[in-house]
Amino acid sequence: MTHVEHVIVGAGFAGLCAAIKLQEDGEREFLVVEKGSTVGGTWRDNTYPGACCDVPSQLYSYSFASHDWSKSYSPQPEIQDYIERVAQRSGTLDRFAFDTTMEHAAWDADAQRWEVRISGPEGERTVTSTTLIVGAGGLSEPKLPEIDGLDTFQGELFHSARWDHGVDLAGKRVAVIGTGASAIQIIPEVQQVLASTGGHLDVYQRSAPWVIPRNDRTYKGAEATALQRFPALRKVYRTGIYWAHEGYVPAFTMVPKLALPAQKAAEANIALGIKDPALRAKVTPQFAIGCKRILRSNTYYPALAADNTELVTDRIAKVTGNAIVTADGVERPVDVIVVATGFHTTELPITEHITGTAGHTLADAWRTTGMAAYKGTTVPGFPNLFMIVGPNTGQGHTSMVFIIEAQVAYIRDAVRTLRRTGYAAVEPNPAAFRKWNADLQRRMKRTVWNTGGCSSWYLDDQGRNTVLWPKATFTFRRQLASFDLDAYDVRKSA
Template identity: 75%
Template sequence: MNTKSVDHLIVGAGFAGLCAAIKLQEDGETDFVVIEKGVDVGGTWRDNTYPGATCDVPSQLYSYSFAAYDWSNSYSPQPEIQDYIKRVAAESGTLDRFVFDTPVDDATWDAGTERWTVTTPNGVWSARFLIVAAGGLSAPKLPEIEGLETFQGDLFHSAQWDHDVDLSGKRVAIIGTGASAIQIIPELQKTLEATGGHLDVYQRTAPWIIPRNDRPYSRLERLALRRLPGLQKLYRTGLYWAHEAYVPAFTIEPKIAAPARKVALKNIEKGIKDPALREKVTPHFAFGCKRVLRSNTYYPALDADNTELVTDRIVKVTGNAVVTDDGVEREVDVLVVATGFYTTELPFTEHITGRTGQTLADRWRETGMAAYKGTTVPEFPNLFMLVGPNTGQGHTSMIFIIESQVAYLRDAIRTMRRDGLTALEPSQADTDRWNRSLQKRMERTVWTTGGCQSWYLDEHGRNTTLWPRSTVDFRRRLSSFDVEAYS
């Protein structure tokens, strides 16, 4: 295969990859290519097309600061978010450098040329910088349940929804009650109720759920936000600080969340009449220990006559049923698995090999996921990760974090051009110091002290996904490239 050479190779065409492409072009760094395993831009918003898919962050926050949009609702449905990403990509003038249907087979640092060699099914790329924007919610995870592979009905993950399956009149089971499941369940319940079907919901741990005050914007509101940029900015700023108000409750003193906890309990009381069912869905851990979800329709769907909430542990799946540890066997036609993603063991890291010959996955298997400022890793020169370790948010939009990391990347490239540097990586000492401080701060957060098990934690019990301070603090720390921390 012929090797194609570029300055910057971006992996992933979701919010992060597109942001990097747009901002590199603004800086005159036009020698880049974006490779994407899917067939279009959008990332998780292209792939997650399940019924009820909606962002749980307000629309005004879930958009680039440099690309406003005429949102129809206060919380945007998946098709509208995907349309937004496609529109921004089309108007950016960068789409001619996107290569779709191109997964990464291998990415290896070549010490001789000081470049990354990236092999794909469609050719080989040589790049000075490798910018990984693969996302933390891009690899669906199936549960480890005995006999799952023997199920004879229709089975699919929520992130790989099979729209060809007719659910009418079927007995459907859904495993999981996380962020995707609580959006799917009300839609399934309505569909099955109208066609004589039944829904089994398998809950391992009840989540905290507050109302989602979603509403369509009026014509006047949309006109004002579209015509008055200052008003749109003011509205966005107000929403931003309202969500930042959750940070002290999550990272300093959980008791601050008492009013929000009362709202969540009221949501249960309002949505469910049956006292026994109310008890089953009431969490027994601190508010915020797991991601706080938003829904007005989830609890009424559980309380419907054609829905059964099952809290007994699943022991196995047979050809046509789910069996729980109380010995009950519930027959099922369609099995939906809403059990999340690989978040602490990212599959793409198996394909990235640094200057010592070790893959990123192997390095992190020894230590757990860790990076310098969530962006760079020792022994992996000129590698920049967007949405890397400990950059996740439990209260606000990831786009704020993405734009902060892209600003850091841009300043790194400018610094290297200015100083004539060909390759750099963060020092191990600075990386260790960063992560020691981060994990020390993590000890006092609700994610550590709140009494729950969550996908935030790795196999060692360390939180390697979330940022334990305010997003303002994160942006400040990445506001300029600190070349002195690099070798």
């Protein structure tokens, strides 16, 4: 049985960051387990037409690996290329196991280590490790809607995160279910293809999102040259963008009226893109701006207003072999269904495969307590388990890379603490865990995400927001700046 000091699950922004920073600390004995064939995670998997980041490029990158971005908002291929370049330069790829899944991880209380069963090209094997670092992320497992008859559809059907590039949309009747962040990027691209080939697009909307203009531009001329030659200028851009985005936080968490300028911009975006009053009414949200993620697009509303597009707001009753039937009884024939209904965010599938000290899985624990962690990173009953992008670390306004780096810094200090003290394992004590999460939920009650009048993927079945962080991101970074051993129960070496 092979032993490594650290098993890292996932090779997206989170897992790669953990590998690079652990190596910087001299922690070279690690294994990164990745189910895909290369690094990238979300940005490797989401290859749908129009895939692009809605956070500016300068901020949506590692602070320690700046890049010569081509645009202010980078398209998916450029982000994926960036991640691959960073990985190649890091000198860590020799410890990555691609096309490999973590089947199960269980804490061995006697040996005080994790036993991790993995399956890949070499077959199934078990690896033991001192720590288990989970960087699988909340946007990794696509979620299909529960629609009667969906499995009986005889045409082409796929999730936006698993785009089937072998399907020719030309001249087809296409349905897109959902109007979230991915859908508003897909819809304009598909609409253009169908408009030029005699096809038709149906967009099924459950609730209208707030969409503000996307102030995107290509870096060129003197600006492009300066950004390329002077990395310090990139840092200036990054800092300015960071603080501009942090300006949204008070509007989301304390004073909703501060979001009025963003709402006015969104309303102007509707007026510019759609002339028909009835369609404008359909796309105007009925909840406070910020309650769901604010989206960015200049082309979404014109695509909805196009002659070959119909926006359907009636509930989908069922899917037949060749049509979608809405609650009003209307049956719309369809050749291709694109499901853009998001991901499993409040019930992470990977938690079904992690067993702690009590013999139950993390999923079992969270079915009792709700999805929760101490500082979004550690959980009682699961020694030396560290999560990146765990509960209540998500962002509705800025880059998750900032949060990832903060959590990795915390994990690095935890590993240093284990080395310095000689302890075999640490886990947050229940009192610290309860206090942290009680404070989070108390603060969450007054945020727009809980009071804004919407139903979102931020909320679990109990109405608890277990996804987002309800304060400024610099506060999160400060609170994870060093590992607080006094909040942990320790296990001494045998």
